[in-house]
Amino acid sequence: MKNRIERLCEITHNKEVSSSYFRIGLKWQTPRIAPGQFVMLRVTDSLDPLLRRPFGIYNVIDAAGKASLRGTGIELLYKVVGRGTRILSLKKPGECVDVLGPLGNGWPLPRLLSSGKNRWGRHDKIIMTGGGMGIAPLYLLAKKIKTGVVLFGGKGRAEAGLTKAFKGHKIRIATEDGSVGKKGFVTELLKEELGPDSAVCACGPVGMLKAVAALADDAGVDCYVSLESSMACGIGACLGCAVKSGAHGAAANRDYRMVCSDGPVFLSRDIDWEAL
Numbered sequence: 679m680k681n682r683i684e685r686l687c688e689i690t691h692n693k694e695v696s697s698s699y700f701r702i703g704l705k706w707q708t709p710r711i712a713p714g715q716f717v718m719l720r721v722t723d724s725l726d727p728l729l730r731r732p733f734g735i736y737n738v739i740d741a742a743g744k745a746s747l748r749g750t751g752i753e754l755l756y757k758v759v760g761r762g763t764r765i766l767s768l769k770k771p772g773e774c775v776d777v778l779g780p781l782g783n784g785w786p787l788p789r790l791l792s793s794g795k796n797r798w799g800r801h802d803k804i805i806m807t808g809g810g811m812g813i814a815p816l817y818l819l820a821k822k823i824k825t826g827v828v829l830f831g832g833k834g835r836a837e838a839g840l841t842k843a844f845k846g847h848k849i850r851i852a853t854e855d856g857s858v859g860k861k862g863f864v865t866e867l868l869k870e871e872l873g874p875d876s877a878v879c880a881c882g883p884v885g886m887l888k889a890v891a892a893l894a895d896d897a898g899v900d901c902y903v904s905l906e907s908s909m910a911c912g913i914g915a916c917l918g919c920a921v922k923s924g925a926h927g928a929a930a931n932r933d934y935r936m937v938c939s940d941g942p943v944f945l946s947r948d949i950d951w952e953a954l
C-alpha cells in the first residue's frame with residue numbers, strides 16, 4: 679500500500695489526560711486512515727527496547743492539535759504500562775519518533791454504514807464496545823458512524839473519563855468498582871442493548887472480546903473485534919502475531935491469520951476463541 683510507509687514524525691503534544699493515560703500528537707501530512715488501523719512506534723534510537731510498539735490510531739488532527747477530518751497529523755491515546763510507553767511519555771513536543779503505518783485492516787465501514795436490510799443483514803444499531811484502552815481505536819470509528827451506542831467497561835473513574843471525548847452517541851459505562859455507571863462488566867450493558875438489527879464493534883482485553891463475541895453470536899448479529907497481540911514486524915512477515923482461525927466463516931479454510939496484516943479487526947466468527 680502506497681500510503682503505508684515508515685516516517686519520522688514530529689511530536690505536536692504529549693499530554694497526560696488522566697493518571698497514566700497520555701494523548702500524543704504526531705505531524706503527518708494528509709493522513710489517509712481507516713478507523714481501526716494502527717501504527718508501530720520506535721520509542722528510542724537505541725536497541726533497548728528493540729521492538730516497535732503498536733498503537734491504534736485514535737484521531738486525525740489539524741496543525742493546532744484539534745480534531746479534523748482533513749488533518750495534518752494523527753493522535754494516539756496510550757497508557758503507560760511498561761518501559762516502551764514510559765519512554766514515550768517522556769518525549770517532548772518538537773522531538774521526532776519513527777512511525778510505521780498506517781497498518782492493518784480496520785472496521786468495514788461500508789458494511790456498517792449501509793443500514794437497513796441488505797446482503798449483510800441489518801446494521802441499524804451499531805454498538806461500539808470498548809474495554810479499558812480498547813476504547814482508543816473506537817473513537818475514530820465513532821466519528822464516522824455519527825449516531826450509535828458506545829459501551830465502555832473499565833476499572834473505575836480514571837478510565838471512564840476516556841469516554842468524555844465521544845459526542846453524539848448514547849454512552850453507557852460499567853465500572854468494576856461501581857464509581858461510574860453500572861457496577862460490573864460491560865457485557866451486562868451489551869446484553870441490554872443487543873437486538874436483531876445490531877452490529878457490534880469491539881476492542882479490549884481478550885476475555886472481554888470472547889464474552890462479547892459469544893453474546894453477539896447468540897443474538898445472531900455480526901461482531902467485529904479488534905484483537906491485540908505481541909507484535910514484532912507489524913507487516914505479516916515474522917508470523918509472531920498469528921491467531922487460529924475459527925471453524926466457520928471466511929477464514930475457515932486457513933489455519934492461522936496474522937493480527938497485524940489480516941486484522942487487527944476480524945469478524946468474530948473467523949476466530950477460534952478457544953485457542954486464544
Ligand SMILES: Cc1cc2nc3c(=O)[nH]c(=O)nc-3n(C[C@H](O)[C@H](O)[C@H](O)COP(=O)(O)OP(=O)(O)OC[C@H]3O[C@@H](n4cnc5c(N)ncnc54)[C@H](O)[C@@H]3O)c2cc1C
Nearest residue numbers: 731732733734755756757759760761762763814906907942
Ligand atoms: C494492534 C494494537 C493496538 C494497540 N493500541 C493501543 C492503544 O491505542 N493504546 C495503548 O495504550 N495500547 C495499545 N496497544 C498495546 C500497546 O502496544 C502496549 O501497551 C505496548 O506495546 C506496551 O509497551 P511497553 O514497552 O510499555 O510495555 P512492555 O514492557 O512491553 O509490557 C509491560 C506490561 O504490559 C503488558 N502488555 C504489553 N503489550 C500488551 C498488549 N498488547 N495488551 C495487553 N498487555 C500488554 C505486558 O504483558 C507487560 O505485563 C495496542 C496493541 C496492539 C497489538
Ligand code: FES
Nearest residue numbers: 912914916917938
Ligand atoms: S507482527 Fe510480524 S507477522 Fe504480525
